[in-house]
Amino acid sequence: MRRRSSSSLVSSIASHAVLMLGALVMLLPFLWMALTSLKPPQEIFRFGLHILPEQWGGAENYGRVFSDTPMLRFLVNGIVVCSAIVVLQVLIAVPAAYALARIPFRGRSLFFSLILISLLVPIQVPSLFLYLGFAHAGLLDTYASLVLPFIISAFAIFLLRQHFLHFPQEVIEAARLDNFGEFEIAWRIVLPSARPAIGAFAVFSMVAHWNDLYWPLVVVTDPAMATPPLGVVFFRNQESGSDFGALMAAATVISAPLILAFLLAQRTFVRGLTSIR
Structure with missing residues (x-):
């Protein structure tokens, strides 16, 4: 018993040490970005490794972010675009996933296979045709x-279909006997059980589109319509890439909403991923 308990303790300590090391590796770039945003230019380019700033230049760096660029406009654009995308993706994915999971029809397997194949197609492939349109x-x-x-997310359809497959068929049959339509069953009965999965997908979608630079760079030339990453590009061009303190401050401001949103939704995110079989 003592050997088992000691071995399990050692295993637990080792696993936690590995996890903490991995977390440190993941967090180190964000920590470096935040600390650099607090340094004046002479400290950023000073020879040697100096983690903490000796002189605080954060007020000047963050002040320039909001005075030299419409940063609030960039953030509002990001919130509007990401929220609209997530809402429309869910509105389209729920009936599509329900049909693929619970309604037998000819070609259902073929449609699902095409959805899986579409996951392999990046936005760069149809970008020229979309731009011309x-x-x-x-x-x-x-x-x-x-x-x-x-607005059509193959990943959302796949994720919700996997969740709907494990919804009790007896409940659906009982709803059909009570003269519920398929849309009504999908939205009023099946969907509430999929809230963790929708929450997990919303986190994935928000992060992907908040950080997307390629497509906004293709279709946006007006700084007033720029999303947060594109706003940083405009800011970098404006500053000629020399004021790294202000650039890191802008990157910190843009990253903060995502970090805060994930911290608030982490339980839903984990529940959504663990509920999928």
Whole structure:
């Protein structure tokens, strides 16, 4: 018994040490970014490794972020675009996933296979055709051009389908006997049980589209319509890439909402991932 308890203790300590080391490796770039945003330029380029700033330049760096660029506008654009994408993705994915999971129809396996294959297609493949379409429609530099290419999410359909497959079939049959329609069953009965999965997907989607630089760089030229990463690019161009303190301050401001959102939704995120079989 003592050998087992001691071996389990050693195993627990080793696993926690590995996890803490991995967490440190993941957090180190963010810590370095935040500390650099607090340093004046002479300390950033000083020879040697100096982790903590000796002179605080954070007020000047963060002040320049909000005075030299419309940072609040960038953040609002990011919130509007990411929220619209997530809401539309869920609205489309729920009935599609329910149909693939619970409604037998001809070609269902083929449709699901095509959805899985579409996960392998990056946005760079259809980007030229999408750009020409939005340009012809006069939708460049608009929220529509930033949102519409992403409203159908193959990952959301796959994730919710896997969750719906394990929903009790007896409950669905009972609802059908009570004259519930399929849409009503999907939205009123099946969907509430999938809230953790939707929460997990929302975290994935928000992070992906908040950090997306490629597509906004293609369809946006007006700084007033820039999303947060594109706003940093405009800020870098404006500063000629020399004021790294202000650049790191801008990156910190842009990263903070995602970190805060994940900390608030981490329980839902973990529950959503662990509930999928």
